[in-house]
Amino acid sequence: MGRQNGITIEDALNMEYMKNCKLVAGFKGIRNTISKVNVMADPDILSWVDEGELLLTTAYSFKKDNIEEQKNLIRECSKKKLAGIGIKIYPYLNELPEEVIKLADDLNFPIIDLHYSIPLSDIMTPLFNEIFNRQSYLLKKIEKIYEQFMDAMLKGANSNQITKLISDSVKNPVYVKFEFPEETIVQFDYVDDSIKELLLENATKFFDPNIDRSKEKKLEESNELIGGKYIKRMILPIVAKDSIYGHIVAWSINTPLGGYDLSVLEIASTTMALEILKALSVREVENRYKSEFLEDLISLEDRRVEKAIERASFFNINKKDRFLSITLKIKSKEENLSKVDITSGEMQHYITKIHDLIDRNIIKQFGINGIVVSKTERIQILLSLKKDTKLDILIEEINKKFQEIIEKFNNLDFRIGIGRPYEGLENFNNSYLDSVKAISTGKILNQNAITSFEHLGIFKILCQDNIEDELIKFYNTTLKPLVEYDEKKSTELVKTLEAFFENNGNLKKMSDFLYTHYNTVLYRIQRINEITKMSLENPSDRLNLEIALKIKQLLKK
Template identity: 45%
Template structure:
């Protein structure tokens, strides 16, 4: 990478003794071009091997005096190669460059220096090379000093905020670190600083959230940002952890232009911050693994394992005599196949959900555990007493549902809420309730959030241990009616369902089914004949309504 700070400008070179008798005759707008190397052209073919930033030295000996097009082609090619300029010994080989060549160089802003004929190339190259070398040595020293300062911060136990503070001493501009994995922004504001960091974070959030591909940018990127109705250059440096982009360093040139030295310092800082990210992720993963192991032991059917977990509950500030409730979130087909590439990975979404929910619930003085395993997130909430649990359950549930809808925008999730139980040893009961609430919600196509307490008779019917009995009861009551409909292509089952929906109001049934009243009467009689149960009999009516509920469970399982 060619650094402006590692060379000298054409203007500075012309002020040196070696060029005191030389002068720029064209391309004055490029007088501040940076020279990083020098080269000598004896043959135009050298243009195949020149590099950006070079000052090319030559004589007009090889110029054909009358071949203006060849001279123009040389200047054009030098400009395309982004050379700093060209120095030509014009005298005594030709009288001067043509006006066309001079005009072209002026238009391109490509400097042409008329070298004094008596100055040897070596007398030009040696002092300029020495000056460039000194600048590069100084630059390396500055870069090393910045790197050492950053490493000193880490060795003293400083975090990312301290790294930013140290970096700002060199860069002067506002710096924000975006952590994509933990969905947070880190910055350091000096006491007398007037930068609106909140606005910078809002702008950055729009940039990353509107297009998740922006989070994957793995090279240094420069863009224009609109701040206070003016364009400001923004530099973004990726922070790469284990081959993946986990965040970005963002810098705006609000205070002063961002130099190439600044960019090198930022790239150096990105590797150090990557180590901090890795350390933070590793600690988080270990903590989550221990939480998961503790939770699985707590709900285990192995009494010894459960007792050991209860004895360790104080590690997570869980009172053995507190009241507990489990809320489970199951993610279902989180992506449509055609949208998968446009959305965040599931692990990233889950991490984002957990981190955001922890922030929300922490504000609500929440106590408990939150764990994630595969496509399930479990939230264990502790209450000090039964009254508090009833008071705050709905409040927590509503916050969680809103966050789910915000983060899992496809809406492919179901939330099951277990009942409240006193004692840490009964957490497994609430866990089972929450799972059964989810199953009932999926089977019955209920709302996104299902409270086990609100399931009514389904709390009993959803028990796996009753599956055989439920199937037998269904066969004795409704199976014959279902078979009759299938064979005769009738709608007796639908008629029975509408009967219960309208509380047996035959007139309403007629209207809903768009069927004559007498036909409804006939169908009710046929239901009685086929099932052997009379809807006018309270016990038979209860059997039929219960059988309809069982049918939903059995057919949707």
């Protein structure tokens, strides 16, 4: 009913021409809004009625002995969201059946007993006049509030001021949650302290990430049980570029929420969407310039690198600092693809929000001088660090922030690589390459979403591009014969060798780990020694075979 402008059932009953009429059912719908009036000569009219209409009829069209048909009429009227139905019961019936009254009460659908002496035309004309007057008045109010919002926007009003304007206009508490930039604004001037916490709790439940309701691009109206009372709630999304960037929530604590209030929320939503679009446009321009700077900086062309270094001062970067690269690769989780495929527009929306979180919760919060650049499914970060920066502590704190971001987007797969710091801006490319290798190597090793190149151990050496040929040769002369034997004989000697290192050569633990008899494990160890022509009792051979297993992972053999 939120979009309907007119008068309520209660208002209509208080008018002079309705003084002898009474509400006989659906008392909880007494605040339903009448936006139109229609007359029913036969039940077929239900195919042409609209939401918010008050339907007028007589009990003449009711079949006295067919209660199910009467109940079906009430059910269909409620389903079509009519404001209510006015029935001239007498003299055609003495009263409506109890079953019909109970159904209307259950549906909160108002039934008005129209006095037999009043012609339907005497009801329709005053109702139409009153609805027209109310709608004209509301249109003027809406025009005025529109001008107020536009004036506020042109004067550079911030989000808090706009939220205050919403609350003042609807005379009810308002809660606004932005996703970009991430911010929550509460305007509860019109409620007692005792209910504020209940409203916050009610809003928080709506934004539960496990519930999809907050992803709908449409108005949601509901009756919420708050403080032992049912209170109407309106939630309108703030949509820009076909993506949701926030929500406006209002509750009917002081006055009912109707068509005018919805119009206020719509104007406010549009105003806020325009501000978001402006911020997004600024972000896109900044992102483009920063992206060009980083692309030149990691280029293999000396001329482009020199050009980037010359421009470093524009980004407040001291080219003699230490520089660290962090690379993020983001995509939809594979298990989600069969359910809800994330479109390119939605992915870009997620990237924008993640970019904003990194800017605010890492760069600004830790007071780091840095650059954040976002592209499709990728975010690149350059951190400019002073020589006295305690890097281990900083990286630990940054990892915690990244973990918080990852938990916010449980439908996305994150791979984050952290490079080593290098002194001098001209060496940033080395840190960038480290961060990329940390991602690829960490993925192979099935490590956590965040991988630091510094913590890769021997893989720091093994993942270097210029030694791949040597790695292949080493693999071929150590582990490859064992892999080929497994493929040919359908054995599990490679798996047994991996278990050997995982259990520090303890055959009893290997037996339990592999669910295999001790003697079988002992036999397999002998076969491994024979096929590889090495001995697991020899320290050098053990080292070679353990490294060969790691090379196998890197080469994806």
